[in-house]
Amino acid sequence: MKHKTLVLSAAVGLLAPVMAGCGDSGDGSDSGSAIVVGTTDHFTATKPNPAPFDPAFAYDTGSWNVLRQTLQTLTHVPRGGGVPVPEAASHCAFSNGNLTYSCTLRAGLKFANGDTLTAADVKYSLQRVLSIHDLNGAVGLLTNIADMDTSGRDIVFHLKSPDATFPYKLATPIAGIVNPKQYAPKKLRDGFEVDGSGPYTFKAEVKDNTLVKGTFTKNPTYKGDLKVQNNKVEMRVYPDAPAMGTALDKDDIDVMLRSMTPDQIKSLTDKPRKDINLTEMPGLEIRYIGFNTSAPIGKEKAIRQAMAYVVDRDKLINQVYGTTASPLYSNIPAGITGHTNSFFNQYGAQPSLSKAAQVLQSAGIHTPVKLTMNYTTDHYGAATAKEFQVLQSQFNDSKLFDVTIKGTPWKEFRPAETSGKYAVYGMGWFPDFPDPDSYVAPFFDKDNFLGSPYNNPQIRGQLIPKSRREADRGAASDTFGQIQDIVADDVPILPLWQGKQYVAARTDITGVEWAVDSSANYSLWELGKGTTTD
Known part of the structure; x- marks a missing residue:
């Protein structure tokens, strides 16, 4: 799959600030306070949309970005792109003409509540998606699975037909690993609760069945391939981009995520600010x-x-x-x-x-x-x-x-x-x-x-x-x-x-170039707080 490296490494070459701010000398470490990010993604629980953050149901960029921070997957696409590498797994490989895909879990994996995570939990999580088979979700990514076998820390996927993209599918939130004690086998988990073994735990603040704020707190039990650069990220939801821009001006948020308006982007490009960096990416x-x-x-x-x-x-x-x-x-x-x-x-x-x-x-x-x-x-x-x-x-x-x-x-x-x-x-x-x-x-x-x-x-x-x-x-x-x-x-x-893709961030925020990729996937663990110098 050599084109993955070619395409995404070329993209990474363009992951640079459109304008220079004061410059930062930080090492990406968290200073102790939460990094606050703004978004215009809206999350509402309704009768036709009862489970915004259930991996068996969620299938939009905003919801998946919440799940990427909280649910661990067997594989993930590494920083800068390329072929997937193990995440919850320690090793994965194809065999039998790309009809069989086998993974071995890392030793000592736990869910955030302390429960041991096993290969049986991985099978349960994917089988749950297939059993619920909610067409609002991304079940189609997993329907090529014919059967799954588990033994100890090993899980083997038997596919109906060869699929070289299967490791990429296992890296998406639809394949997020959930705890059977918290997610029923054939019923969606309604509301905004999310529990997993990923780099963060998640707490939702909800008003009128709508998320107004989500707090991602570093998961002390996390074991995986990701390096977490902060202790806490707070995500605030704004009704529109102008409101989010006002919050940045008032120092209420540190980062503007999706989506900025063309006028905001043009303004920050034409009139650079010393306190804000605008990062552009393909x-x-x-x-x-x-x-x-x-x-x-x-x-x-x-x-x-x-x-x-x-x-x-x-x-x-x-x-x-x-x-x-x-x-x-x-x-x-x-x-x-x-x-x-x-x-x-x-x-x-x-x-x-x-x-x-x-x-x-x-x-x-x-x-x-x-x-x-x-x-x-x-x-x-x-x-x-x-x-x-x-x-x-x-x-x-x-x-x-x-x-x-x-x-x-x-x-x-x-x-x-x-x-x-x-x-x-x-x-x-x-x-x-x-x-x-x-x-x-x-x-x-x-x-x-x-x-x-x-x-x-x-x-x-x-x-x-x-x-x-x-x-x-x-x-x-x-x-x-x-x-x-x-x-x-x-x-x-x-x-x-x-x-x-564009992200506006204060100049003391590090890791912005890695925190959002060309597909608008968030890696909030990349964000840190540094210091600025004029």
Whole structure:
């Protein structure tokens, strides 16, 4: 899997402050007080979303970032990227043509409450996810497991088909190890409690079923591969990016995590501050329009193709995101091995209203096509509403479409999307792991993240399994190229743009360049407090 090192080491080369602050001479050690981070990720427990932090249910970037700090996994992707290395395990290896994956646990592992952690607990944790089989979660990452055997500190996974990406899947929170005493075998753990054997314990402060603050405290029983640089991190939730920015200005927080607005980023770039460093990193975040291919509007391939001809990515980015994003012409972004510009090749960089009209006319579809584009108001940042206003104007100005837009809070949007209530909707995606498979299977395989009815037999039955047989992931590039060409022709999703990652932090905070990666995964254990000098 040599491309992992190539892609991510190149990314790490860009993990540098956009501007120099006063400079710090700290060693990353915690001065004793909590490091306070701000986020605009919202966590609410509702009837359709009862268990925001249960690994069998959680499947969004914010929730996974809580779980990454608290639940231990057998493997993890090391600082700077590359192939997964043991974490709760001391050793892991493939055998039997990538059909068998065996791990040995570290000696002396314990849960934070002092209970011994065994290989049987690992099996229980993964079997629990498979048994609950909640499609709101990431169960699809584990459905290739045929059976698991345990003996002492050893666990052996028998796979249904060869899967070179399996070590990456074991590094995600869906494979987090839980204590059977605290997590029922076939029932979600409702609410905001999280217990595991990871680097931190977690305490939630909740108001009206919504998390307002989470405190991560160093777990004294933790044994693993991670080096914890602080004793405590406090995460405060803000309603929006401006409120989070005000908190930074008032010295209420030390770090601004996701998501900052394009205007905030531009301000900190154009007018550097001596007390704040802005760190920029390549991003693997993508945004796209999704289609319910069973809905009356979404099932019409000609409509989907016509929208691909009409959309103007350059104008969208210039009007909304500026230098923080770049046009995306594939479901697999630039920076991931196997990326091709399939949508560019089929539809071009500039809109073609004549070709869009021809596609609709040939299919006997009368214009303007009336449809509603749904988007979430509070999950992907403050600029989302403006983004959909611009997209609405683009489609309506073509005279081929009559588009209405509707914004909905994430707690309502996500259940409606997965249940098929939206024909056309806007979504974002951060990869589960930095591999092209993570931009294919979650959208087009069985039990996919979108709950999409789209099923291309060639992609699902032939190309995805073929790509997973390649231990050298670069060797799967041609297969992923075929997948991207099929997606560009069928348009089950319409990719729009790819974004960078930004973090603003006070100059006495160390480890920021390691604390957030290009996939927006947090490693809060990397943060420390140093001293500053002018």
